[in-house]
Amino acid sequence: MLKSADRPRIHQLKKKIDDFRKKCRSAGLKVTEQRLAVYKALIETAEHPSADAVFKKVKQIFPGISLDTINRALRTLNKINAAFVVEGSGDAKRFDGNLQPHQHFKCVKCKRIVDFYHRPFDNVKVPVSIAGKFEVRRKTVYLEGTCNSCRHKH
Amino acid sequence: MLKSADRPRIHQLKKKIDDFRKKCRSAGLKVTEQRLAVYKALIETAEHPSADAVFKKVKQIFPGISLDTINRALRTLNKINAAFVVEGSGDAKRFDGNLQPHQHFKCVKCKRIVDFYHRPFDNVKVPVSIAGKFEVRRKTVYLEGTCNSCRHKH
DNA sequence: CTCTGTGCAAACACTTTGCAGCTAA
DNA sequence: TTAGCTGCAAAGTGTTTGCACAGAG
16 A cells, blocks of 8 residues: 555655666666666665675565675666765774874775864764764764875876 | 974873773783784874784784784774774675765664764865865765664663 | 783685676667 | 676685683783
Protein backbone atom coordinates (compact mmCIF):
# COMPACT_ATOMS: atom_id res chain seq x y z
CA MET A 1 0.00 0.00 0.00
CA LEU A 2 1.17 3.42 -0.87
CA LYS A 3 0.76 6.16 1.66
CA SER A 4 0.16 9.49 0.04
CA ALA A 5 2.98 10.90 2.15
CA ASP A 6 5.38 8.60 0.29
CA ARG A 7 4.62 10.03 -3.11
CA PRO A 8 6.92 13.05 -3.00
CA ARG A 9 9.72 10.85 -1.72
CA ILE A 10 9.22 8.38 -4.51
CA HIS A 11 9.21 11.18 -7.02
CA GLN A 12 12.51 12.35 -5.58
CA LEU A 13 14.04 8.91 -5.92
CA LYS A 14 12.93 8.71 -9.55
CA LYS A 15 14.59 12.02 -10.20
CA LYS A 16 17.81 10.91 -8.57
CA ILE A 17 17.86 7.76 -10.65
CA ASP A 18 17.31 9.82 -13.77
CA ASP A 19 20.18 12.10 -12.81
CA PHE A 20 22.28 9.04 -12.20
CA ARG A 21 21.62 7.70 -15.69
CA LYS A 22 22.66 11.04 -17.10
CA LYS A 23 25.83 11.13 -15.03
CA CYS A 24 26.74 7.68 -16.26
CA ARG A 25 26.09 8.51 -19.88
CA SER A 26 28.04 11.73 -19.81
CA ALA A 27 30.95 9.83 -18.29
CA GLY A 28 30.73 7.20 -21.03
CA LEU A 29 29.58 4.53 -18.59
CA LYS A 30 26.93 1.93 -19.05
CA VAL A 31 23.89 1.78 -16.82
CA THR A 32 23.89 -1.87 -15.86
CA GLU A 33 21.29 -3.41 -13.61
CA GLN A 34 23.95 -4.11 -11.02
CA ARG A 35 25.25 -0.57 -10.98
CA LEU A 36 21.73 0.77 -10.67
CA ALA A 37 20.96 -1.63 -7.84
CA VAL A 38 24.02 -0.45 -5.95
CA TYR A 39 23.06 3.15 -6.46
CA LYS A 40 19.51 2.51 -5.26
CA ALA A 41 20.73 0.67 -2.20
CA LEU A 42 22.83 3.66 -1.36
CA ILE A 43 20.22 6.37 -1.72
CA GLU A 44 17.51 4.38 0.02
CA THR A 45 19.39 4.31 3.30
CA ALA A 46 20.83 6.84 5.72
CA GLU A 47 23.17 4.28 7.22
CA HIS A 48 26.36 5.07 5.33
CA PRO A 49 26.84 1.41 4.56
CA SER A 50 30.11 -0.36 3.96
CA ALA A 51 30.64 -2.27 0.71
CA ASP A 52 29.68 -5.42 2.53
CA ALA A 53 26.44 -3.93 3.83
CA VAL A 54 25.49 -2.84 0.32
CA PHE A 55 26.41 -6.31 -0.87
CA LYS A 56 24.01 -7.96 1.57
CA LYS A 57 21.22 -5.63 0.57
CA VAL A 58 21.65 -5.91 -3.18
CA LYS A 59 21.99 -9.67 -3.01
CA GLN A 60 18.38 -9.91 -1.88
CA ILE A 61 17.27 -8.66 -5.27
CA PHE A 62 20.22 -9.88 -7.26
CA PRO A 63 21.43 -13.12 -5.68
CA GLY A 64 24.23 -13.71 -8.17
CA ILE A 65 26.06 -10.44 -7.66
CA SER A 66 29.62 -10.50 -6.35
CA LEU A 67 31.22 -8.31 -3.75
CA ASP A 68 33.76 -7.15 -6.31
CA THR A 69 31.05 -5.71 -8.43
CA ILE A 70 29.77 -3.79 -5.44
CA ASN A 71 33.21 -2.48 -4.71
CA ARG A 72 33.78 -1.48 -8.29
CA ALA A 73 30.38 0.13 -8.56
CA LEU A 74 30.96 2.14 -5.39
CA ARG A 75 34.32 3.32 -6.65
CA THR A 76 32.64 4.35 -9.87
CA LEU A 77 29.86 6.23 -8.09
CA ASN A 78 32.51 8.06 -6.16
CA LYS A 79 34.36 8.97 -9.33
CA ILE A 80 31.32 10.41 -11.12
CA ASN A 81 30.19 12.24 -7.97
CA ALA A 82 27.04 10.23 -7.47
CA ALA A 83 28.27 9.28 -4.00
CA PHE A 84 31.28 9.83 -1.83
CA VAL A 85 33.41 8.10 0.71
CA VAL A 86 32.69 9.24 4.23
CA GLU A 87 35.42 11.37 5.87
CA GLY A 88 38.45 9.67 4.44
CA SER A 89 37.56 6.25 5.76
CA GLY A 90 39.48 3.37 4.31
CA ASP A 91 43.14 3.43 3.41
CA ALA A 92 45.46 3.07 6.35
CA LYS A 93 44.69 4.67 9.68
CA ARG A 94 46.40 8.01 10.18
CA PHE A 95 47.38 9.40 13.55
CA ASP A 96 47.70 12.84 15.01
CA GLY A 97 49.46 13.84 18.19
CA ASN A 98 48.34 17.44 18.06
CA LEU A 99 45.63 17.83 20.66
CA GLN A 100 45.15 21.57 20.16
CA PRO A 101 42.03 22.62 18.27
CA HIS A 102 42.86 22.53 14.60
CA GLN A 103 41.30 21.45 11.33
CA HIS A 104 42.26 19.20 8.47
CA PHE A 105 42.38 19.48 4.75
CA LYS A 106 42.99 16.27 2.86
CA CYS A 107 44.16 15.98 -0.72
CA VAL A 108 42.29 13.07 -2.27
CA LYS A 109 45.13 12.44 -4.73
CA CYS A 110 48.34 12.47 -2.71
CA LYS A 111 46.50 11.68 0.57
CA ARG A 112 48.39 14.43 2.31
CA ILE A 113 46.61 15.83 5.36
CA VAL A 114 47.31 19.46 6.07
CA ASP A 115 46.60 21.16 9.37
CA PHE A 116 45.07 24.54 9.33
CA TYR A 117 44.04 26.90 12.06
CA HIS A 118 41.06 29.14 11.76
CA ARG A 119 39.78 30.62 14.98
CA PRO A 120 36.07 30.67 14.03
CA PHE A 121 36.14 26.91 13.42
CA ASP A 122 37.53 26.24 16.87
CA ASN A 123 34.35 27.53 18.37
CA VAL A 124 31.73 25.73 16.32
CA LYS A 125 28.83 25.04 18.62
CA VAL A 126 27.47 21.56 18.73
CA PRO A 127 23.78 21.88 17.85
CA VAL A 128 21.33 20.86 20.57
CA SER A 129 19.89 18.12 18.40
CA ILE A 130 23.25 16.37 18.76
CA ALA A 131 24.31 17.52 22.20
CA GLY A 132 21.27 15.80 23.70
CA LYS A 133 21.80 12.44 22.13
CA PHE A 134 25.56 12.14 22.01
CA GLU A 135 28.63 12.83 24.04
CA VAL A 136 30.88 14.73 21.66
CA ARG A 137 34.56 14.26 22.30
CA ARG A 138 36.06 15.67 19.17
CA LYS A 139 34.83 18.18 16.64
CA THR A 140 36.57 19.33 13.53
CA VAL A 141 35.92 20.95 10.21
CA TYR A 142 37.04 18.63 7.48
CA LEU A 143 37.85 19.83 4.00
CA GLU A 144 38.64 17.62 1.08
CA GLY A 145 39.87 18.31 -2.41
CA THR A 146 43.02 18.54 -4.47
CA CYS A 147 46.18 20.38 -3.58
CA ASN A 148 47.77 22.64 -6.14
CA SER A 149 50.75 20.44 -6.82
CA CYS A 150 48.49 17.49 -7.61
CA ARG A 151 46.15 19.58 -9.69
CA HIS A 152 48.93 20.89 -11.88
CA LYS A 153 50.23 17.43 -12.68
CA HIS A 154 49.36 16.28 -16.26
CA MET B 1 73.87 23.57 16.91
CA LEU B 2 70.93 24.92 18.78
CA LYS B 3 69.23 28.01 17.48
CA SER B 4 67.84 30.13 20.24
CA ALA B 5 64.48 30.12 18.43
CA ASP B 6 64.30 26.38 19.04
CA ARG B 7 64.43 26.61 22.75
CA PRO B 8 60.77 27.33 23.45
CA ARG B 9 59.79 24.52 21.08
CA ILE B 10 62.07 22.13 22.85
CA HIS B 11 60.67 23.17 26.16
CA GLN B 12 57.19 22.44 24.82
CA LEU B 13 58.23 18.97 23.72
CA LYS B 14 59.65 18.24 27.15
CA LYS B 15 56.40 19.29 28.71
CA LYS B 16 54.41 17.08 26.37
CA ILE B 17 56.59 14.13 27.17
CA ASP B 18 56.13 14.79 30.85
CA ASP B 19 52.37 14.92 30.41
CA PHE B 20 52.59 11.70 28.48
CA ARG B 21 54.39 9.94 31.31
CA LYS B 22 51.68 11.12 33.66
CA LYS B 23 48.92 9.94 31.38
CA CYS B 24 50.51 6.53 31.16
CA ARG B 25 50.96 6.22 34.88
CA SER B 26 47.45 7.27 35.72
CA ALA B 27 46.20 4.68 33.26
CA GLY B 28 48.39 2.02 34.87
CA LEU B 29 50.58 1.72 31.80
CA LYS B 30 54.32 1.39 31.66
CA VAL B 31 56.45 3.99 29.95
CA THR B 32 58.61 1.80 27.78
CA GLU B 33 61.29 3.15 25.51
CA GLN B 34 59.36 1.93 22.50
CA ARG B 35 56.15 3.57 23.56
CA LEU B 36 57.96 6.81 24.21
CA ALA B 37 59.69 6.63 20.83
CA VAL B 38 56.34 6.21 19.11
CA TYR B 39 54.92 9.14 20.99
CA LYS B 40 57.89 11.34 20.11
CA ALA B 41 57.71 10.37 16.46
CA LEU B 42 54.10 11.45 16.47
CA ILE B 43 54.48 14.83 18.10
CA GLU B 44 57.60 15.73 16.12
CA THR B 45 55.77 15.67 12.83
CA ALA B 46 52.79 17.43 11.30
CA GLU B 47 52.38 14.72 8.69
CA HIS B 48 49.65 12.62 10.29
CA PRO B 49 51.63 9.48 9.65
CA SER B 50 50.30 5.98 9.17
CA ALA B 51 51.50 3.19 11.44
CA ASP B 52 53.96 2.21 8.77
CA ALA B 53 55.37 5.73 8.50
CA VAL B 54 55.87 5.85 12.26
CA PHE B 55 57.50 2.43 12.02
CA LYS B 56 60.05 3.65 9.48
CA LYS B 57 60.88 6.65 11.58
CA VAL B 58 61.20 4.86 14.92
CA LYS B 59 63.26 2.10 13.37
CA GLN B 60 66.06 4.56 12.70
CA ILE B 61 66.57 4.96 16.44
CA PHE B 62 65.31 1.55 17.46
CA PRO B 63 66.20 -0.90 14.70
CA GLY B 64 64.73 -3.93 16.44
CA ILE B 65 61.21 -2.62 16.90
CA SER B 66 58.35 -4.41 15.21
CA LEU B 67 55.39 -2.98 13.36
CA ASP B 68 53.03 -4.65 15.80
CA THR B 69 54.51 -2.70 18.64
CA ILE B 70 53.92 0.49 16.71
CA ASN B 71 50.34 -0.48 16.05
CA ARG B 72 49.75 -1.40 19.64
CA ALA B 73 51.40 1.75 20.91
CA LEU B 74 49.30 3.90 18.60
CA ARG B 75 46.13 2.19 19.74
CA THR B 76 47.19 2.81 23.31
CA LEU B 77 47.94 6.49 22.70
CA ASN B 78 44.51 6.79 21.20
CA LYS B 79 42.92 5.17 24.21
CA ILE B 80 44.61 7.40 26.77
CA ASN B 81 43.93 10.51 24.66
CA ALA B 82 47.55 11.22 23.89
CA ALA B 83 46.76 11.05 20.18
CA PHE B 84 43.79 10.33 17.98
CA VAL B 85 42.92 8.70 14.72
CA VAL B 86 42.31 11.19 11.96
CA GLU B 87 38.69 11.56 10.84
CA GLY B 88 37.56 8.01 11.20
CA SER B 89 40.17 6.58 8.87
CA GLY B 90 40.67 2.87 8.99
CA ASP B 91 37.94 0.27 9.30
CA ALA B 92 36.04 -0.40 6.14
CA LYS B 93 35.20 2.39 3.73
CA ARG B 94 31.75 3.83 4.23
CA PHE B 95 29.69 5.38 1.49
CA ASP B 96 27.12 8.11 1.31
CA GLY B 97 24.71 8.84 -1.51
CA ASN B 98 23.35 12.02 0.03
CA LEU B 99 24.85 14.88 -1.91
CA GLN B 100 22.98 17.62 -0.05
CA PRO B 101 24.97 19.64 2.47
CA HIS B 102 24.87 17.75 5.74
CA GLN B 103 27.18 16.83 8.58
CA HIS B 104 28.22 13.65 10.31
CA PHE B 105 28.44 12.48 13.85
CA LYS B 106 30.21 9.18 14.40
CA CYS B 107 29.97 6.99 17.45
CA VAL B 108 33.42 5.57 18.11
CA LYS B 109 31.95 2.51 19.80
CA CYS B 110 29.19 1.23 17.53
CA LYS B 111 30.65 2.98 14.46
CA ARG B 112 27.26 4.32 13.56
CA ILE B 113 27.38 7.48 11.47
CA VAL B 114 24.47 9.83 11.99
CA ASP B 115 23.55 12.63 9.61
CA PHE B 116 22.63 15.94 11.03
CA TYR B 117 21.59 19.18 9.47
CA HIS B 118 22.53 22.49 10.92
CA ARG B 119 22.17 25.46 8.64
CA PRO B 120 25.11 27.48 10.00
CA PHE B 121 27.49 24.60 9.23
CA ASP B 122 26.38 24.48 5.61
CA ASN B 123 27.86 27.89 5.09
CA VAL B 124 31.25 27.55 6.71
CA LYS B 125 33.62 29.70 4.69
CA VAL B 126 36.83 28.15 3.54
CA PRO B 127 39.58 30.36 4.96
CA VAL B 128 41.75 32.14 2.39
CA SER B 129 44.85 30.35 3.61
CA ILE B 130 43.31 27.16 2.24
CA ALA B 131 41.35 28.52 -0.70
CA GLY B 132 44.56 29.75 -2.32
CA LYS B 133 46.46 26.49 -2.09
CA PHE B 134 43.77 23.91 -2.55
CA GLU B 135 40.70 23.21 -4.60
CA VAL B 136 38.10 22.30 -2.01
CA ARG B 137 35.46 19.89 -3.25
CA ARG B 138 33.82 18.84 -0.05
CA LYS B 139 33.54 20.47 3.34
CA THR B 140 31.87 19.09 6.40
CA VAL B 141 31.80 19.45 10.14
CA TYR B 142 32.73 16.17 11.69
CA LEU B 143 31.81 15.28 15.25
CA GLU B 144 32.96 12.19 17.07
CA GLY B 145 32.04 10.70 20.40
CA THR B 146 29.74 8.17 21.97
CA CYS B 147 26.03 7.80 21.40
CA ASN B 148 23.71 7.49 24.36
CA SER B 149 22.87 3.86 23.82
CA CYS B 150 26.56 2.92 23.81
CA ARG B 151 27.35 5.10 26.78
CA HIS B 152 24.65 3.52 28.89
CA LYS B 153 25.85 -0.01 28.27
CA HIS B 154 27.56 -1.71 31.27
C1' DC C 1 58.64 -10.10 42.05
C1' DT C 2 54.70 -9.26 39.25
C1' DC C 3 52.26 -7.83 35.62
C1' DT C 4 52.39 -5.44 31.43
C1' DG C 5 54.76 -4.92 26.97
C1' DT C 6 57.37 -6.81 23.15
C1' DG C 7 58.54 -9.56 19.04
C1' DC C 8 57.28 -13.08 16.11
C1' DA C 9 54.10 -15.56 13.31
C1' DA C 10 49.75 -16.57 11.94
C1' DA C 11 45.14 -15.15 11.21
C1' DC C 12 41.97 -11.77 9.61
C1' DA C 13 39.37 -8.26 7.21
C1' DC C 14 38.99 -5.49 3.37
C1' DT C 15 40.23 -3.98 -1.30
C1' DT C 16 42.29 -4.42 -5.76
C1' DT C 17 43.67 -6.74 -10.07
C1' DG C 18 43.90 -10.06 -14.19
C1' DC C 19 41.32 -12.52 -17.13
C1' DA C 20 37.62 -14.77 -19.95
C1' DG C 21 33.02 -14.47 -21.09
C1' DC C 22 28.84 -11.33 -21.23
C1' DT C 23 25.94 -7.20 -22.31
C1' DA C 24 24.28 -2.38 -22.94
C1' DA C 25 24.27 0.88 -26.42
C1' DT D 1 29.61 -4.88 -33.11
C1' DT D 2 32.36 -3.28 -29.53
C1' DA D 3 33.72 -0.88 -25.61
C1' DG D 4 32.88 -1.44 -21.20
C1' DC D 5 31.11 -4.58 -17.26
C1' DT D 6 30.78 -8.78 -14.45
C1' DG D 7 32.19 -12.85 -11.78
C1' DC D 8 35.76 -15.56 -10.15
C1' DA D 9 40.08 -16.32 -8.11
C1' DA D 10 44.28 -14.71 -6.46
C1' DA D 11 47.17 -11.37 -4.59
C1' DG D 12 47.89 -7.24 -1.97
C1' DT D 13 47.58 -4.13 2.01
C1' DG D 14 46.80 -3.13 6.67
C1' DT D 15 45.40 -4.66 11.37
C1' DT D 16 44.73 -7.87 15.13
C1' DT D 17 45.69 -11.88 18.11
C1' DG D 18 48.11 -15.81 20.79
C1' DC D 19 52.07 -17.00 22.95
C1' DA D 20 56.65 -17.15 25.34
C1' DC D 21 60.10 -14.24 27.02
C1' DA D 22 61.85 -9.67 28.63
C1' DG D 23 61.72 -5.57 31.34
C1' DA D 24 59.37 -1.58 34.00
C1' DG D 25 57.64 -0.47 38.39
